[in-house]
Amino acid sequence: MDRIDDQHRTSKIFKAFSEMMKFAITGLLLLGGMTLCLESMAENDAPDDKQALARTPQALVDLLQNASFLSPELYSERMRSQRNAHAYPIGLEQLEQKLEEATDPRRDIKAQEMQTYADVLSDIALQSRQEGEILWGRIQGTKYERQTHDYLFKTLKGFGLDNVRHDKFPSGVPQWRPTTCDLDITAAPGFEQDQRYHFKDAITAFVSATTPTGGIEAPVVYVGDGTAAELQGRDIDGKIILLRARTQPSALMNSARTAYSRLVTGMYGMPAGIVVWWDVPRTNQVAGRVGAPGGGDDIGLAVPWTTIGNDAGFYLRKLLDRSTPDEPVIMRLDVQGQMEPVEKRMTGNVYATLPGQSGDYIVIPTHVDGYFYGIHDNGASVALNLALARHYSQIPIEKRAHGLIFLFQGDHEVPGVGGTLPFIDEHRQLMQEHLMLVLRPEHLGMMRPLDEAVYIASSNVTDPLMLLVTNRSPVLIDIFKRAANLYSIPMGDLVYADPAADEAAFHPPFNDLDAISSGWITTGKFYHSTADVDWGAVNFKQIEKITRGHAYIIDELFKLTKTDLRQGGYPVPEKSIYQSDLLKMIMGNN
Template sequence: MENNFAGAPRTDRHPVTAPDGDQIFSWIRDLTAFSGRGTQTRDDHRSVDYLLAKFAEFGLTDIQVQETDSLHWYASHSELSVGGTPIAHSPVAFSFDCGDGPFDMANGNGAFSTGPDGITADIVDVGEGQDDDFAAVDVDGKVVMFNLRFLLPRRALLDAGKFVYDPHDTIKPSDLDTANPYLSNFEDVVEKAIAQGAAAFVAVLADYFDSHDIRTEYKPDVAIPGLWVTKTAGAQIRTLNTQGVRAATLRLEGERTATPARTVIGYLAGVSSNTIMIQSHHDSAWEGGVEDASGTAEVLALAQHYSQIPKDQRPKTLMFVLMDSHWTGYQAHQRFVDTFINAPDIPRRIVANVTLEHIAKQAEVGPGGVLQVFDRPEYRGIFENVSPALKTAIDEAVAAHGLERTVRLDADELVPLMGELPTDAEFVFEAGVPTISLISGPLYLYDKADTLDKVHKPDLAPIASAFIDIVNRLAATPGDRIGN
């Protein structure tokens, strides 16, 4: 039987402090030194070793690393030219996915290549990639070019909000049509291109700033090679097409290899074995100041805070989880759920999940396609499916700690419409664990531009304090009364 504590853990006998913004920022700075960390760097241990040391420093127990097979994708060479004119580009990670062909997870023999001469074929522009666009052209054996569109504007999330905190009226109508890069038309258009026999594709980043250094999350079954180009480069190709220049040469080679994903786990035991899971992911595609050194540092902040509280003042056990494979197929997340949620006879039952991601500065596409970054918080959402009392607790914590531009969203309502929870908590949420998940989606989220300076440092300590309040309320709520 779980004890029903009436409030937050008592701290009268043991004064407790939360880490300040400088301390949290120092952890982010440390993590960004491990650029391309986790499964993005083959057999990488740097961030895992760092996090294990922090967990030990804070006095967590049962510290462990859960490993599972994941994929490392690396392009050793790429080229794109139209009519002999070189076009600036970047490879689409996990394109040229050979499926059940030469890749073997056990042996890691996953070389891919278009051959030393590449693919030479006409480039065919299908614009927005709608059915009518494809019906108007023959793409068989061709290089398909299309506009990549981002499909989730800020307006949609704000309109769906059950609670929006913006006491100083900072929300600007001109910001609301900006969409984050998480949801796009990529899979729909590439699936059509492959089905109609395309040899390769070029995706024009039509809603993006002037960069092709984007590495989106893993997309399965992309069996043909693909490259990213900027909106400017797309216009260059289209101008050549209007001049009758259509012959494109595309080359892509590299390898996919098996590599372990490593999830770092540690505990602070409480009076009850009922457990609150506090989560982020430690891997990144680039330097990853926002995604997701910032979320990882917030988990460290909560771990340090609660480590100062004696066990008899922690009503529930706390489990701190820093995932891997966010970029390479979420194999670590799936194995975690199988082990710690779905397996029978689990000694510690996870009754709630708190996920923290992306403490970001707002960004927009400025004149000339330049990325404009502002010294104010990016719009952010808290997706949740908890009880009415805990919804109120979230709203109160957001307001008490001044988390401006924060919207609370009902996950149970939105997930059927979106197809998934657009946060790192998706697999835990789908496994039935009540979830409170903070996230923002700045434009540069998947880009090389996600550097340390993009972290909104003034929010680091307030977010930690707000989620300490939220975790305290979860700890004081009987496990069977946390969910909707």
Template sequence: MKQWLLIMILLTAWFTGTFARAQTGEYEYGTGLPRDLDELAVPDSDYPDWPLTPEAERYASIDGERMKQWVNRICAVSLKSRDDGNPYWGRLPGTPYDRMTMDLVNDEFERLGMTVQRTEFVIPDDWTPRSWAAAYRVGDEVISLQSVFPVGETAATPAGGVTAEAVWLGLGAEPDFLGRDVKGKAVVIYSSFVPGGRSHSASRRARLFYANQRATERGAAMIINVMGVPGDARFNPLGAPPARHGVPLVTINQDEGFRLRDILGSGRKVEVSLSLDIEIRRNVKTAISVARLEGASDEEIVIAAHTDGFFQGAMDNAAGLASGLEIARFYAAMDAAERPRTLLFMLFPDHHHGELGLKMFEANHDWDNVAVVLTLEHPSQTQLYWYNDDLMTSNAIGAFRWNALGSDRFVNVVRDTLRQFGVSIYTLMNNKPKLTRQAPGFHIIDHVIYHTTLDIPDLVPAEGLERSTRAFVSIIDQVNGMSLDELR
């Protein structure tokens, strides 16, 4: 019986896609994204302009609209990946879209007069889901889960798939499991952003409830995280329990999750079927690149950005790449004698895939000659709010997690300059630098919408790109007035 049910469910999911009115609007809960983007999108012109002080007027040529155009061009590579029929889509290492992104950015570096060196390397193993489908049966009705998405590094199902009775475990905290036998069940857990696409409450990363770990250890047949964001997005938070446990972990959006919750709340029995095929790609060939802009000395400013991204990856990390191109344009317009130090722009394609390229660069670079390292990640995002059952956008720029590593004087320069240019940061500094600890460095990073289909250009304000990039260049200019010893 279960084998017949699985076949029927998966055929429904694969070939009809809209069985049982799954996404017609009847089961929407609150205003949400991306389905209500027409209503919630904020035009770039609606964000308040941050005025430049007279001494900062030299940065007026740094243009948010130009950077936004680059964000759109880079996201177009991801959309081609989707439109070419890849279910696991984006700018992923070792794919044509990896090479397209690298070529797009490096061609611009070369157009600006920079020399580019590429270094190939191999990723030994790369987890890649190839196909998946899920649906559930309640009574005689079969309902496809259109938003189901496998969590990075999770286990595959057996070839015949898995069918199990669904149980709702709330937030998945220890009290939620009391008196509940979840062995062999499809464990459904509601997970809220804390604050974003990777750090969510059910994950081990959040250090809150350890819900997914607990369900795995207690023998669940599968785990379904209902991602607590109003709307119909897709989610790939990474960080699944180790695949050796054999328990597949998937996400669904809140619209579908709340419909499932309501059915379970009525006391009806629900059986979920899931099929998930995983390929471990072997010896994936890709490359890092370093673009060099000579300065008046051989001391260096290293600027790094990752090119890979899930889904459109507008904030993560098309925005970082766009900021890097604008920094390069600003300094390339000067004579070499006006640049006190040489600038290196390092691109790496595997931030979400082991960072072997970054580690290779770090291990082989001479850091004694580096004045500062700037890592460009997620430098602009619309401030979002959860407002009762709605998701609400605003015409504000979100605040950033941040780190600065170096002398007290350098850290103060970073903090004060970000404030001067209207870049809001968390009150407490994160203690994890990016790229390396072998030289002074700094970064800011927003981390709400990444690893989701909410990460779109509409939520990457040109004004935010402009503020952060002007601040970055001002910090570099101030760093260029300090010696290596003063920075350390």
């Protein structure tokens, strides 16, 4: 049997290698470079040198110019088969918690429970795609977000919770809804006269200028990162720009924010459109912004823009590698959409209240809207919050020192606050007098990949979590550290004092109440992307540990008072991170 398996594996490797060689040679024939490349390949096959790809600069260039010149679909398939010929999965189990399972008081919280919740959320998101939405997912103010709220309301009621509410209201701000995102190569070196290539996953997720009906057609130029040094002496007037976007570490903070603005100032001519090329591996779609972080999305109205994935960008750039003044790459860009008024986009909040002995409350907010599958941001945290609601619904009030509010917010993504404002308006006295703590989980469970180019794999830990505690309470920080240790939760060695979005920073509804906000968050490279489901990048065994960690934190908070959490604390920084010199310095490097 082993010999048969070896023969089968050898046959597969030989077949994959043969296919790769056939494709490479065909490409060279089209470009007239066959002879030199074959000579360099023969030279490298010498018995005395089994490692060097080439011995001269020209030989290396000639050897490699077509090796990966593949359409995104074929490139992905070929890379998968080539990697499988060299590396094999070993079935690595996720890192186990330190607490013994049999004696863990939170052992009723299971990965499968939260996976079940998340699957429902994914299905709702996919429904939007199947029904023709270009910007698909549980998008705020749409029927898919409302469908999610209905599901959450029924689920919470199913736990036997009596005080469950579903408050409905219009979106807080108008929302961008793209109706066309078409990107096509209409001419390129090596293309036949009527040959076209369509980028099926192009997406403009935030507000953009629109093209004339039917789109614009223009030559494409590549400007790298779009720094001033790369644009010196360039004339980009009337061109469609290919712009590389470095995620730092995500599409939330990315180099295209600065570069887009530089490109549309007119200093180098005014481009006809911009194609942002994300550097996120194994991912077809990313919902990322141009414009200033924390606001400033209207910057995107300067010229039409759209985005493409990593493999698609490599294909386009390699076409540009072959272009000449006489034979440029020509592209058609068609971006259509509109800002929909608030009255057309109804949203809401769903929340369940469990009273406690003290009369004070811990609020656990998780937003339900999200781009694409929306499991990393933020369906896994919604599943966590549901599991906590179910867990604490089974604990009698005599054992709950404080009350709990499980808040599922709508209308979050733009501008990052949404449903929190109506919730506080509805319960202002309670929040002013009896809010003990905001405990907010966000963007949890994304696996930390091993990415060594040739070797790519999931790991046995998630991305390290960042800790948010607005007043840097020593006792609260210590509780989070103990939870991370007991449940083997990776965590960065820092505490962030001015969390953005719903708690503080540029929309500070909880911070305006002088409340303490806290929680774990990650915003890594795969934020706002399809990676969470397309390659299973969110691991629910890790979510199980993180959820149990949250329950441990709540149980420890039951032993404390609001006064305890304020001892040794500090005020929140006066200047938001989004307007800080720190962010200016980082963005100024782009």
